[in-house]
Amino acid sequence: MASIALAGDRLILTRSKPLRLLTLFLFYFTQGFPLGVFFYAVPAWMAAGGAGTAEIATVVAAANLPWTLKLIDGFIIDRYTYLPMGRRRVWIIGAQSLITLSFLALALFNPVPTEVTLIAAMAFAANVAVTFQDVGIDSLAVDIMEEEERSYAASMMMASQLLGLALATWAGGQLFEAFGLPIGIAILSIVPATVMLYGIAIRERGGEKRLPWTSGQSHRENLEVQVDAWRPLIKGAALAMIPLLSIILIPVMASRSVAYGVIEAYFPELFTQQAGWTMSEYTDLISLSSLFSGILGLVLGGYAVQKIGTQRALIVAIFGCAALPAAFGLLPGLWAETWFLRSYVFAFDLLAFFVLASAIPLCMRMCVPAVAATQFTLYMGLGNLGRPVGNAMAAWADGIGQPTLMFFGASAVCAVSGTALLFVRYPRRESIRKAVAQKLVQGEGIVPRRD
Template identity: 50%
Template sequence: MASTAARGATSGLILTRSPLLRIVTLLVFYFTQGFPIGLFVYAIPAWMAANGADTTQVAAVVGMASLPWSLKLVNGFIIDRYTFLPMGRRRVWIIGAQSLLVLALLAGALIAPLPLDVAVLSALAFCANVAVTFQDVGIDSLAVDIMPEDERAKAGGIMGGAQLLGMSASMAGGGWLLELSGITGCLAVGAVIPAAVMLFGVMLREREGERRLPWTAGRAHPHNLAVQVEAWWPLLKASFKAMVVPLSLCLIPILLVRSLHAGAFESFHPVMFQERAGWSATDYSSFSSIQSLISGVFAMIVGGPLVARIGAQRALIFALAGGAAVILAMALLPHLWSETWFLMTTQVTLDLFAMVYFVCGITLSMRMCDLKVAATQFTVFMALGNFGRPLGASLAAATAGAGHPVLMYLLLAGLWGAMVVLMLLVRFPHENRTQHVVAQDLPQGEGPPPRVN
């Protein structure tokens, strides 16, 4: 009986044994991350507005949906500090967060709030996105833990693309279901795929010998026992030491600049497209949705493999130089801002360069993470990338908002160009060295387990 249980704990869906399983896991969990964003930031606010909600009421729901993402930094410390090692370092958090997402959507379906029930909709938006932010940090840190170097660029493409595809699916499907069957049908159907992904997560193991569930057979893997930090002070100290390494400090401005243009364009382009090119609000939102879909597919099919083939450092230099050229063209050719072909071409081209930038940023961030504090450190890196968005919005307000849009484009092009110079001067590592350090400390060392006849 004990022998059967032991064999069961070393067989089945084990992430460290299968490259395909690792990629599929990232794909499905990142796809479901897009669901609450698409529903509570886009589809449900549009449904509220169409049924009489004013800007303040819609903004309350969108704000509560966005708030957990601003607080995501705390999640990394919690996930690094507390876990249940017999189920792996990250999986208990991933399954728990996915379960909370499903429960939040089902609770919304049962409550069936009306379009003007702002408090209820805000609470649902907050809970669903809290769940997804914990799932996001858990799956990110799992990728850092188990992804070998040759898979990390592909992983970055999956991360960027799958979430965008999930957002597109939930925006389109959510809007259609809200019209067809109301919010009950929308949220009930919206819970089905996250529930299926949750069950998929239950079937997995991070490493051999671990438990699928707390009450099943299995034990903590020696690798996880070697890297787990069991007290707050060592965790905080290790996190600080990991972030002040010179190469980590060099990575910070690269991550900050990544989303500057997004914040600036989101603030200025809706106005510019309508005033200069005569687009309607519907035209702009439809184009943005299609653009997100194109970017998501590009990241998964082209971006990840491209970065893996030519290397993250070279790919990032290429993306930065190309993006700087596109932004500079927008600054130097303001007489073409009224031409739809020019606006669409520059937007789509820059977005593709930005997706390569995103994939490279994830790859470099993974390499710089200390495995002991991977959830915390990787979350800090990603938070820095997201922080560029509000900075970009402030830049747009100070330049384009004051009547100087050309200056906005020139500053953005200059910052992207400065990052090219930085990337030419700094050499980032080609792999995560702490993985090898930890592996060599284990009795077995690196590589697959020895076969026992």
């Protein structure tokens, strides 16, 4: 195994598997911070301050909106970059710095829990930054990860995001309750700022610049696959997305996010105003559940998906995600019971983790190097359309006094997408890439260098 630091030429991703995995871990870990803050800690802080489901849903929907629009990010990142620093790294560093600045801006504005417009604007801005970082690191993984690394890498990516979400949710709940929002969010900004410095230190390939004013040049492999015009980029992405196997992946990804959209919008009120939990008790539960799923996924996720089979694991997980909301909706009499609420959160987080851990390798198989950022982002971005749908479903069902309907709706979406998976079979990546690549001017692109 290659060492992370090589004498005279250090911290180059294509030369070190451990460095590649560490990089994915760190950036996905910091992705969890804005998610934990704006999907759980801030909604809990708002609910404790008297905000209702509709107000919380507005903030959560604003945080979700960039994730539904991030398919645009992929086109931008594939089309425009600064190749002397690598195809993806300039976007990753820039986005990471904006995450840090968005946290500090929220601390500076210091809104009260009922200032929904201001909080929603900050949630939107922070998640715009996160989506660009997410697309950048995802496309970097497609560029440089070996096929045999991907099942484990996908599990590790999602596990590290959950660990970051867990830490941010727990720390946010504790800090906001003890010191208030400004001090709490300022303290949390230290983590993305530190990882931003790590992003400056690494390089994608040998000979590249770390920063625009340092020495280095564009790598030959990046020059050969870079698409410098909109027409072939859009055509390549369209050709890659048209096959039925690609189309089926989109509702599968979206169905999981519908169920999460319901949880994010409705659970803060359910826990703090109906079940009698404090803000920190709710955020502690979300944090502990995310931590449990993240650690279990980090240790066993990749192995389990490989052992069961990627597609079979996805089918099992998505039908599990259909069964849980249905059971929750059928048992409203238990909604105030601590054991029932805890069990649901833990079980759903674990199943939802395995949906992504098994779906991401399938998405990566479908990606063609020349349009990887655009194509992979289309999968993930369209999949995130489910979250605002779940937010709206929760606000509507709670508004008419029938909250069970939001859980039945989330269950139905998962069941339908899971059924579609029973009638198709996903081949290995090589056959898909060759079938699409022969229609593109760029060809197949460059195979990542092995350790």
